Amino acid sequence: MFVMLNAFVSDDALSGLLNLDLSFLNSMWFVWINMVFIIFVLAWLLYKPLLNFLENRRERIKNEIESAAENFRKSEEAKATYDAKLSGIARERDEILDTAKKTAQAQETEIIAAAKNEAGLIMERARRDIEQEREKARDEMRRQIVQVSALMAERLMGGQLTADGATRDRLLNQAIAELGAVEWKS
Amino acid sequence: MEFDIRTIENSGYARFYITDNIFITLNDTLISMWIIGAALIALAIVVRVKIKKFKEVPETKFQNIMEAIVENFDNYATSILTSKYKYFGTWFFGVFMFFLAANLIGITGLRNPTADLSVTFSMGLTTVVLMQFVGFRYNGIQHVKEWFKPIFFFAPIHIIADLSRAVSLGMRLFINILSGLILIALIYFLLPPFLSIAIPGALALFFDIFIGVLQAFIFVTVSMFFLMMKAPQED
Numbered sequence: 001m002f003v004m005l006n007a008f009v010s011d012d013a014l015s016g017l018l019n020l021d022l023s024f025l026n027s028m029w030f031v032w033i034n035m036v037f038i039i040f041v042l043a044w045l046l047y048k049p050l051l052n053f054l055e056n057r058r059e060r061i062k063n064e065i066e067s068a069a070e071n072f073r074k075s076e077e078a079k080a081t082y083d084a085k086l087s088g089i090a091r092e093r094d095e096i097l098d099t100a101k102k103t104a105q106a107q108e109t110e111i112i113a114a115a116k117n118e119a120g121l122i123m124e125r126a127r128r129d130i131e132q133e134r135e136k137a138r139d140e141m142r143r144q145i146v147q148v149s150a151l152m153a154e155r156l157m158g159g160q161l162t163a164d165g166a167t168r169d170r171l172l173n174q175a176i177a178e179l180g181a182v183e184w185k186s
Numbered sequence: 187m188e189f190d191i192r193t194i195e196n197s198g199y200a201r202f203y204i205t206d207n208i209f210i211t212l213n214d215t216l217i218s219m220w221i222i223g224a225a226l227i228a229l230a231i232v233v234r235v236k237i238k239k240f241k242e243v244p245e246t247k248f249q250n251i252m253e254a255i256v257e258n259f260d261n262y263a264t265s266i267l268t269s270k271y272k273y274f275g276t277w278f279f280g281v282f283m284f285f286l287a288a289n290l291i292g293i294t295g296l297r298n299p300t301a302d303l304s305v306t307f308s309m310g311l312t313t314v315v316l317m318q319f320v321g322f323r324y325n326g327i328q329h330v331k332e333w334f335k336p337i338f339f340f341a342p343i344h345i346i347a348d349l350s351r352a353v354s355l356g357m358r359l360f361i362n363i364l365s366g367l368i369l370i371a372l373i374y375f376l377l378p379p380f381l382s383i384a385i386p387g388a389l390a391l392f393f394d395i396f397i398g399v400l401q402a403f404i405f406v407t408v409s410m411f412f413l414m415m416k417a418p419q420e421d
Contacts, residue, residue: 022207027304030210031219035309038223039280045230047279049237050256057242 146176214297215305221296222287266410274316274413281309282406289363289398293390300401301364307356313409314352321416329416351412355405362401366393 150172200212210216233252244250259282263275288299299305321329333344370393374386 023211024304026207026209027211027213027215027302028308031215031299031302031304032308032312034216034219034223035284035305036312038219038226038284039277041227042230042280042283043276045227045234046252046283047256047259047276049234050252051260051276053237053240054253054257054260060242 142176146172213302215299215302218291218296219288219299219305222284222291222299226283226287263410266407267414271320271413271417274410277316278406278410281409282402285309285359285402285405286399289402290394292363292367292394292398298363298367298394298398300359301367303356303360306360306405307352309405310352310355313355313412314348316409317348317351317412317416320413324418325416355408355412358408359401359405362397363393366397369393 201209202212203209236248240249244253256279259279260275263278264272267274285300288305292298292301318329321332325332333341335344366389370386370389373389374382377385
């Protein structure tokens with residue numbers, strides 16, 4: 001405080017403050033050189049390195065945030081792919097089950113149809129057998145009747161028929177064939 | 187060049203003569219400037235050395251304060267200068283730090299370098315030179331044509347207008363700091379002795395800290411605006 005007061009108490013110091021004289025101009029150039037030196041030192045030693053440091057850090061943080069976002073996006077994509085694959089698997093399983101069911105049903109109907117067909121065939125054969133048996137029995141019965149009637153006729157006629165054996169057999173067979181043409185009623 | 191040391195009567199300042207008309211006066215301004223310069227250069231060297239140890243996440247107060255100053259100043263300078271002329275921010279950061287220290291050094295009792303017109307006016311002239319640099323570099327011949335508008339004999343008026351920027355910048359800072367200095371000195375003498383410590387102390391806080399920070403800030407802001415006036419308009 002006292003130092004600066006001394007500068008103002010004397011009239012010379014105050015009157016010299018605003019004079020654009022030789023003293024002022026000489027003061028100016030030297031002060032300017034000093035000032036520019038200080039300013040350049042501050043700018044190149046303090047401001048630039050710190051600004052670069054801050055800039056680098058900002059850049060790095062930006063990159064890290066970007067890479068984090070990128071990684072997040074990638075993981076989301078992977079998750080979507082896996083989800084799609086999982087749902088695809090479920091759909092495939094359903095399809096396989098469906099196909100299996102359909103195949104089984106088709107096979108079932110096929111087997112049933114085959115079984116029905118076979119049963120029909122068996123029944124048909126059985127019916128034919130029965131028919132044949134019946135035919136056979138009818139023949140047998142007819143032959144018995146013919147024999148009985150031949151015997152009865154022989155007895156009635158008193159052996160006339162037996163004299164000529166060949167003639168008798170021919171007549172009988174003829175008579176049987178005529179009988180066979182008529183509908184038999186049992 | 188020989189150094190001839192003579193002393194000025196009444197003031198007691200040493201004066202170094204290089205020639206009869208060119209000399210250096212070793213006055214209070216120069217001494218406080220050297221003290222400020224030494225302190226600021228020491229700070230700059232400390233930062234330059236310590237920046238290797240600076241962490242990604244600031245841990246020390248020193249790093250925090252330095253980062254805050256630099257980042258805020260950079261944001262502010264970019265907001266005025268735009269990113270195209272951002273490189274002038276480096277120069278203005280030095281100007282700002284120097285004037286800030288020069289205005290605040292009044293608290294210690296040393297004379298403010300900014301209470302000397304040669305300091306503020308030479309810095310104002312430097313701003314004018316930078317304005318011409320911006321004008322020539324980005325406007326080219328158009329910058330010279332501006333001086334002869336609307337007609338050629340307006341040139342002196344334009345040149346005075348440009349030079350008046352230096353006067354306005356220099357005078358504003360100089361008068362603000364000097365008036366604070368003179369007011370405190372006068373009040374100190376007017377007050378009775380038992381009050382002469384507390385009241386000038388409070389006034390010193392106001393004039394040196396509040397006005398000092400404000401004026402350093404205003405000088406840099408107005409300088410940057412003057413620079414942008416000479417930049418091409420279409421940006």
